[in-house]
Amino acid sequence: MRTRLHIFVNAADIDPDRLRELLDDAEVQPEKITRPGTLGVYAAIIADDLLGAERLRDLLRRNGVESFLRHSRSASNDEALSAPLSVLRVVTAERGEGGPRHGTTFTLEQACARCGTGARPLGDVLLKAGDVPKKGPVFQTLDHEYFVSDRVRDALGAAGITGAEFHAVRAAAGAEERLPWSQLVAPYALPPADPETSGGIRRQDPCPECERDGYFGTAQSPLELRYSVGREDLERVPDFAVTWEHFGRSNLVEPFEDSVFAQPLIVVKPRAVDALLKLKIRNVAFDPVAVSDS
Numbered sequence: 001m002r003t004r005l006h007i008f009v010n011a012a013d014i015d016p017d018r019l020r021e022l023l024d025d026a027e028v029q030p031e032k033i034t035r036p037g038t039l040g041v042y043a044a045i046i047a048d049d050l051l052g053a054e055r056l057r058d059l060l061r062r063n064g065v066e067s068f069l070r071h072s073r074s075a076s077n078d079e080a081l082s083a084p085l086s087v088l089r090v091v092t093a094e095r096g097e098g099g100p101r102h103g104t105t106f107t108l109e110q111a112c113a114r115c116g117t118g119a120r121p122l123g124d125v126l127l128k129a130g131d132v133p134k135k136g137p138v139f140q141t142l143d144h145e146y147f148v149s150d151r152v153r154d155a156l157g158a159a160g161i162t163g164a165e166f167h168a169v170r171a172a173a174g175a176e177e178r179l180p181w182s183q184l185v186a187p188y189a190l191p192p193a194d195p196e197t198s199g200g201i202r203r204q205d206p207c208p209e210c211e212r213d214g215y216f217g218t219a220q221s222p223l224e225l226r227y228s229v230g231r232e233d234l235e236r237v238p239d240f241a242v243t244w245e246h247f248g249r250s251n252l253v254e255p256f257e258d259s260v261f262a263q264p265l266i267v268v269k270p271r272a273v274d275a276l277l278k279l280k281i282r283n284v285a286f287d288p289v290a291v292s293d294s
């Protein structure tokens with residue numbers, strides 16, 4: 001597992017040449033210095049060297065430059081293939097509204113009556129055609145739902161991958177034309193992750209009834225889920241499953257189209273990792289999950 005440290009600064013406070021000088025002074029060799037984004041924020045990315053990062057941040061502070069530090073982790077393909085479970089992460093930016101916004105029907109059978117967490121689409125999913133990518137294998141809506149192309153759906157089916165349910169996507173307007181995408185829903189929910197040892201999660205204002213929503217990632221550290229699951233229980237988990245925890249905040253309101261449903265993360269087993277790697281999908285990463293025998 002490779003951990004990288006990203007030290008973010010603003011170009012208004014320090015230009016990249018001066019940052020390079022301070023990196024030299026701190027005796028830190030960056031892997032990369034990113035280009036400033038629209039807000040002027042950019043980062044020096046360094047390999048796992050926390051002391052070096054602290055020396056750099058100290059120098060920045062003494063030069064009146066504010067910075068913030070974020071950790072990121074990337075697993076090799078072999079690490080993802082050997083982990084019992086991995087979180088499937090889509091690395092490209094989320095796009096377009098999902099949920100019931102464009103008229104998708106939902107079942108609330110397994111959902112919290114108060115907040116709607118656990119609501120699942122029933123039948124085809126309606127999205128705005130302009131929000132759907134023209135090509136590519138996988139994307140997520142701004143509501144964190146996962147979508148796969150017809151090619152990926154067919155390949156997963158041909159590989160006999162279990163646990164995934166596919167909902168065909170149709171254009172929300174006009175003749176509701178079929179678009180070459182499906183929402184991937186995984187009905188099997190894992191037990192709650194171990195709150196003591198899991199990392200990179202924060203909790204804010206969960207629904208008092210079900211307490212399943214209100215989970216968020218943190219900017220500082222990567223997601224590290226840990227589970228205590230017996231070997232037999234692990235064998236029962238299909239190739240695609242979801243976390244018990246739902247990320248974001250649910251809001252069940254009238255009119256129903258204005259409701260928002262927090263979403264779980266999709267967790268995959270090595271067989272699904274293998275099938276996705278064989279498709280050479282570039283915009284997904286796998287975050288291995290730690291499982292200890294309970």
Ligand SMILES: [Zn+2]
Binds near residue numbers: 114115208211212
């Ligand atoms: Zn609830």
